[in-house]
Amino acid sequence: MPETPAPASATADAPVPGGLIRGELERELEQTDNRTRWLLSLPAILIILFFAAAPLLVMVVYSFLTPGDYGNVKWIFSTEGWVNVILQRDIFDDTLIWADAHLSIFWRSVKLSIVTTLLTLIFGVPTAWFVATRPKGKREFWLFLVTVPFWTNLLVRTIAIQELIRAEGVINNLLMALHIVDQPIQMMFTDFAIGFGMTYVYLPLMVLPVYAAVDKLDFRLVEAAHDLYAGRWTAFRRVILPMIKPGIIAGSILVFIPCLGAYVTPRVLGGGKNLMFGNLIELQFGAGRNWPLGAALSFTLMAIVMVALIYYVRLTSREEKTDV
Amino acid sequence: MKRLFAAASVLAMTAAAAASAEELNLYNWGNYTSPELLEKFEKETGIKVIVTDFDSNDTALAKVKAGGHGFDLVVPSAAYVPIWIKEGLLEEARPDQMENFKNMDPAWVDVDWDPGRHYTVPWQWGTTGVVVNTKYYDGDIDTSAIFLDPPEELKGKINVVPEMGDVMGLAVMYYGGEPCTGDKEILKKVHAGLIEAKKSWLGMDYGNIEKFAKEDLWAGVNWNGSTFRMRLENPAIHYGYPKEGFVVWMDSVAMLKDATNPEAAKKFMNFIMEPENAALISQFARYANGIKGSEAFMPEDMKTAREINIPAELKDKGRFLPTCEPDVQKLYTRIWTDLQK
Numbered sequence: 001m002p003e004t005p006a007p008a009s010a011t012a013d014a015p016v017p018g019g020l021i022r023g024e025l026e027r028e029l030e031q032t033d034n035r036t037r038w039l040l041s042l043p044a045i046l047i048i049l050f051f052a053a054a055p056l057l058v059m060v061v062y063s064f065l066t067p068g069d070y071g072n073v074k075w076i077f078s079t080e081g082w083v084n085v086i087l088q089r090d091i092f093d094d095t096l097i098w099a100d101a102h103l104s105i106f107w108r109s110v111k112l113s114i115v116t117t118l119l120t121l122i123f124g125v126p127t128a129w130f131v132a133t134r135p136k137g138k139r140e141f142w143l144f145l146v147t148v149p150f151w152t153n154l155l156v157r158t159i160a161i162q163e164l165i166r167a168e169g170v171i172n173n174l175l176m177a178l179h180i181v182d183q184p185i186q187m188m189f190t191d192f193a194i195g196f197g198m199t200y201v202y203l204p205l206m207v208l209p210v211y212a213a214v215d216k217l218d219f220r221l222v223e224a225a226h227d228l229y230a231g232r233w234t235a236f237r238r239v240i241l242p243m244i245k246p247g248i249i250a251g252s253i254l255v256f257i258p259c260l261g262a263y264v265t266p267r268v269l270g271g272g273k274n275l276m277f278g279n280l281i282e283l284q285f286g287a288g289r290n291w292p293l294g295a296a297l298s299f300t301l302m303a304i305v306m307v308a309l310i311y312y313v314r315l316t317s318r319e320e321k322t323d324v
Numbered sequence: 325m326k327r328l329f330a331a332a333s334v335l336a337m338t339a340a341a342a343a344s345a346e347e348l349n350l351y352n353w354g355n356y357t358s359p360e361l362l363e364k365f366e367k368e369t370g371i372k373v374i375v376t377d378f379d380s381n382d383t384a385l386a387k388v389k390a391g392g393h394g395f396d397l398v399v400p401s402a403a404y405v406p407i408w409i410k411e412g413l414l415e416e417a418r419p420d421q422m423e424n425f426k427n428m429d430p431a432w433v434d435v436d437w438d439p440g441r442h443y444t445v446p447w448q449w450g451t452t453g454v455v456v457n458t459k460y461y462d463g464d465i466d467t468s469a470i471f472l473d474p475p476e477e478l479k480g481k482i483n484v485v486p487e488m489g490d491v492m493g494l495a496v497m498y499y500g501g502e503p504c505t506g507d508k509e510i511l512k513k514v515h516a517g518l519i520e521a522k523k524s525w526l527g528m529d530y531g532n533i534e535k536f537a538k539e540d541l542w543a544g545v546n547w548n549g550s551t552f553r554m555r556l557e558n559p560a561i562h563y564g565y566p567k568e569g570f571v572v573w574m575d576s577v578a579m580l581k582d583a584t585n586p587e588a589a590k591k592f593m594n595f596i597m598e599p600e601n602a603a604l605i606s607q608f609a610r611y612a613n614g615i616k617g618s619e620a621f622m623p624e625d626m627k628t629a630r631e632i633n634i635p636a637e638l639k640d641k642g643r644f645l646p647t648c649e650p651d652v653q654k655l656y657t658r659i660w661t662d663l664q665k
Contacts, residue, residue: 101665271527275664
């Protein structure tokens with residue numbers, strides 16, 4: 001059972017001899033302590049309210065208005081923005097049909113997020129394992145290397161990838177020089193390019209939490225498993241995996257969620273031929289001039305992320321219960 | 325219209341803003357403003373010009389409408405100028421009463437979007453047509469079929485700029501309609517045609533000068549000046565004027581109502597109507613400018629370039645894009661979204 005320390009107030013309330021004075025004092029101390037904590041966290045709370053909650057509120061309001069003629073909104077109530085997220089009038093004959101375009105764009109973003117999460121898992125877990133199993137003094141160096149890409153702007157890195165994979169890029173030139181291929185391979189503006197770029201960009205977000213989990217791993221338990229005749233695979237599956245699972249789940253969430261809204265990488269490397277959900281939202285606020293639909297689409301995305309997060313929280317809390 | 329992915333270039337010029345001298349804030353398309361022009365202006369007037377980039381008319385409009393932008397001058401495309409005026413964002417700077425107004429080509433004075441030029445001064449004008457690397461395809465390039473019904477040789481190497489207005493305009497004209505038409509029969513053909521054609525496209529991206537030069541891309545929809553710059557790097561690249569109809573556009577400089585430095589803004593407007601200065605603009609971005617006598621100061625290669633000089637037999641195929649009715653615009657957005665789903 002996980003230790004659950006009894007709340008301080010409970011002990012204070014216990015009728016111990018002379019406990020009345022001590023209890024009051026404690027309560028008072030606790031109150032001032034509480035007050036200071038609130039005061040200290042007030043700026044943060046205000047910032048969150050004004051800069052996170054307020055804009056969201058504006059967006060909620062906008063999603064229920066009518067699009068203005070040249071962008072912006074008209075103050076006329078309408079639920080059309082929300083309806084249009086999943087249902088739309090056919091372009092040519094006014095029948096109401098599934099918003100097939102929105103759904104398939106959304107599905108594309110989800111697919112991309114799943115693939116990226118899987119790829120970062122495949123590459124990230126061994127990397128994290130490698131770093132965590134280095135001698136104590138050397139780990140910082142490897143971790144430091146993992147964070148190096150964050151020093152450079154995302155767009156610059158994405159354009160650098162273009163230099164690698166383009167027709168006259170590093171990879172193609174090398175392959176041609178080695179006579180492995182005699183025509184440049186089309187890599188730029190393909191699904192491969194998007195997958196490559198996304199994995200590269202999001203890999204550190206997988207490596208870091210998994211590293212933290214592996215770092216805490218008690219290797220004596222693995223030895224114990226071996227002593228009990230578990231093979232390498234069994235030891236991994238039954239001992240290691242359950243223990244680093246929280247790290248893997250945290251990493252997957254960290255990768256999956258931003259991927260859903262990914263925008264720059266798919267556009268620069270994928271050639272922008274197919275919209276991602278993020279691009280679809282942008283289109284509504286730009287050339288599409290349909291802000292309510294854009295707002296409704298953003299909230300749809302947010303709602304889905306929320307559901308994913310709640311699922312995660314429940315998954316991990318169940319984990320703790322079965323941890324006994 | 326045009327060029328470059330905004331974020332990359334915004335960094336370059338805005339960062340250097342020094343606060344000491346008198347300043348003028350110009351909000352312009354990316355990769356579109358001649359640094360030499362700004363140097364010359366600063367030398368003559370002592371006013372430092374700070375450029376901020378945008379990548380689409382809609383972005384610019386939304387940002388300025390939101391307020392707090394600090395810009396003095398903005399460079400919207402023709403179809404957008406009436407919106408800017410209607411939204412009350414522009415100040416009547418009266419370029420028509422300025423000293424250098426006499427240099428403006430009369431053809432550009434009484435334009436639909438600003439009759440008599442009470443608000444705007446031409447920055448540059450150009451066309452939207454097709455680009456083809458003739459090393460890979462040597463057939464007729466003066467047609468929108470290059471991207472709507474592409475020849476076998478070019479399939480899979482085509483890029484279409486993701487500029488909804490231009491691309492829809494070209495497609496509508498290719499299928500026999502007028503830009504901004506609401507005719508469902510034509511739009512049905514446009515819709516089906518674009519979706520079928522897209523299978524042969526490789527990308528829908530901006531900022532392609534070096535991608536064409538390095539032959540990652542072989543053909544597509546592009547702007548004339550940008551194609552000119554491609555050709556200077558790779559002589560096999562040529563610009564085509566679709567005979568079914570191509571898009572003509574002009575971007576004009578206008579002064580914002582809440583400009584912080586209106587005097588400097590007016591000085592700048594007058595300054596760019598001087599032929600020598602207008603030539604500097606064109607020399608950089610490779611588009612024509614609408615100022616008489618500027619040709620004399622332009623590089624030799626621009627005087628004969630096909631990208632700048634529309635062939636006589638195709639001249640009447642060019643069309644200015646009007647601002648579409650909101651209903652039509654909605655329809656176009658739907659087709660555009662469907663195309664990229």
